[in-house]
Amino acid sequence: MSRPTLPGPRADLAPTPSQTVGPFYGYALPFLGGGDIAPAGHPETVTLHGYVLDGAGTPVPDAVIEVWQPAPDGSRDGAPGSMRRDPVDGAFIGRNGLVFTGFGRVDTDADGHFAVRTLPPGGVPYVSLAVFARGLLHHLYTRAYLHDASGLTTDPLLAALPAERRATLVTTPERAGVHRFDIRLQGDAPHEETVFLDFG
Amino acid sequence: MTTPLTQGDITAEIHEAHQRYAGHLTAGGPVRPHPDRDYAPYRSSVLRHPKRPLLPTGDPEAVELTGPVFGVTDVTELDSDLVRQHPGEPLGERITVTGRVLDRSGRPVRGQLVEIWQANASGRYAHQRDQHPAPLDPNFTGVGRCLTDDQGVYSFVTVKPGAYPWRNHTNAWRPAHIHFSLFGSAFAQRLITQMYFPGDPLFAYDPILQSVTDDAARDRLVATYDHDLSTPEWSLGYRWDIVLDGPSATWIEEGR
Numbered sequence: 001m002s003r004p005t006l007p008g009p010r011a012d013l014a015p016t017p018s019q020t021v022g023p024f025y026g027y028a029l030p031f032l033g034g035g036d037i038a039p040a041g042h043p044e045t046v047t048l049h050g051y052v053l054d055g056a057g058t059p060v061p062d063a064v065i066e067v068w069q070p071a072p073d074g075s076r077d078g079a080p081g082s083m084r085r086d087p088v089d090g091a092f093i094g095r096n097g098l099v100f101t102g103f104g105r106v107d108t109d110a111d112g113h114f115a116v117r118t119l120p121p122g123g124v125p126y127v128s129l130a131v132f133a134r135g136l137l138h139h140l141y142t143r144a145y146l147h148d149a150s151g152l153t154t155d156p157l158l159a160a161l162p163a164e165r166r167a168t169l170v171t172t173p174e175r176a177g178v179h180r181f182d183i184r185l186q187g188d189a190p191h192e193e194t195v196f197l198d199f200g
Numbered sequence: 201m202t203t204p205l206t207q208g209d210i211t212a213e214i215h216e217a218h219q220r221y222a223g224h225l226t227a228g229g230p231v232r233p234h235p236d237r238d239y240a241p242y243r244s245s246v247l248r249h250p251k252r253p254l255l256p257t258g259d260p261e262a263v264e265l266t267g268p269v270f271g272v273t274d275v276t277e278l279d280s281d282l283v284r285q286h287p288g289e290p291l292g293e294r295i296t297v298t299g300r301v302l303d304r305s306g307r308p309v310r311g312q313l314v315e316i317w318q319a320n321a322s323g324r325y326a327h328q329r330d331q332h333p334a335p336l337d338p339n340f341t342g343v344g345r346c347l348t349d350d351q352g353v354y355s356f357v358t359v360k361p362g363a364y365p366w367r368n369h370t371n372a373w374r375p376a377h378i379h380f381s382l383f384g385s386a387f388a389q390r391l392i393t394q395m396y397f398p399g400d401p402l403f404a405y406d407p408i409l410q411s412v413t414d415d416a417a418r419d420r421l422v423a424t425y426d427h428d429l430s431t432p433e434w435s436l437g438y439r440w441d442i443v444l445d446g447p448s449a450t451w452i453e454e455g456r
């Protein structure tokens with residue numbers, strides 16, 4: 001079977017440049033239940049949390065973290081309903097408690113901390129993260145590899161990294177079901193800078 | 201105690217960065233459509249950019265080549281009309297902003313979420329940390345959302361935002377702009393950016409706009425006034441098309 005021929009990038013279509021999210025997204029982007037990716041009360045829920053830190057080791061209180069991941073069954077189709085709304089008054093009412101949308105969005109607290117509750121992804125050992133913040137002219141991609149996920153030791157991206165770089169992508173176990181994942185936007189000796197990814 | 205930075209200091213740094221980029225092009229370097237993450241004239245970037253190069257990932261199975269989806273449960277009818285979200289009419293110049301969202305091969309980005317936020321006509325955000333002593337408008341919040349249609353078209357009715365001061369340096373003012381957040385069919389096509397209005401005298405002074413050192417790329421952040429989009433006795437029309445960047449592997453995924 002031959003592959004369909006697909007259009008490549010067109011020379012006359014140059015991309016729209018990125019700009020910073022700035023400091024005032026707070027009343028526009030975060031939404032109620034943005035971090036509650038796992039259906040409420042699901043027994044396999046894991047909490048992924050940490051601090052976003054700058055090059056001086058100072059917590060970043062105005063960052064947005066987005067999460068995208070496969071469902072536990074490995075589906076990457078996602079589903080609507082992350083930002084479910086009340087048709088009466090337009091308010092955010094949280095997810096419907098049934099559908100796994102695979103998407104989450106949270107902003108950091110005043111102390112630079114973020115937390116999401118999700119289900120372990122199927123088929124891959126990581127959840128994908130995008131980081132936006134005042135001062136970041138172009139967002140950053142990274143991955144939180146769950147320390148207890150199967151496939152961790154055979155992951156090609158992790159395997160190609162030296163140990164100290166690899167460590168920045170793997171969560172640290174806290175109590176059961178709680179994964180710590182700090183994001184260092186810039187190295188702060190002796191702390192290693194988080195590995196950020198380029199998808200081309 | 202350090203002397204406060206003046207506009208002259210920042211303008212000189214902006215000029216130097218443009219000169220460096222021109223030298224890069226002259227030396228045969230590739231066009232850089234996006235701002236550098238390390239752009240010192242925007243002081244907040246200094247401690248918030250990675251110093252190591254990004255790790256290139258060409259994995260065709262990467263999760264980031266797929267992306268979240270949104271639907272009718274995620275938007276309401278009033279979301280795209282920012283002048284109807286309160287009992288009264290907001291102050292300011294009523295405008296329509298519309299355009300197409302395309303991927304780099306020119307295909308429309310269909311059914312995807314576009315989010316906007318902006319200051320009111322006086323240059324004030326409905327945000328507690330915005331301390332600019334310009335009036336808040338009880339009839340304007342400045343948040344909008346819509347899904348692109350089958351041609352990739354988005355559309356908002358709003359008011360033209362005002363310029364506002366910020367504290368990057370002494371007498372720093374942002375040109376009027378609307379913040380945009382967009383999703384493509386891949387998480388790796390994600391874009392957050394800002395739309396500007398044609399002919400704004402503040403362009404040259406603003407390190408955020410000038411962080412895009414490529415002249416043609418910077419021009420793409422400026423909307424076009426389109427008289428045909430203006431509605432008689434109602435609103436002025438601006439057109440702004442958006443092209444999402446992203447990995448070539450996403451071209452394989454048809455549909456959506």
Ligand SMILES: [Fe+3]
Nearest residue numbers: 022024377379
């Ligand atoms: Fe702004």
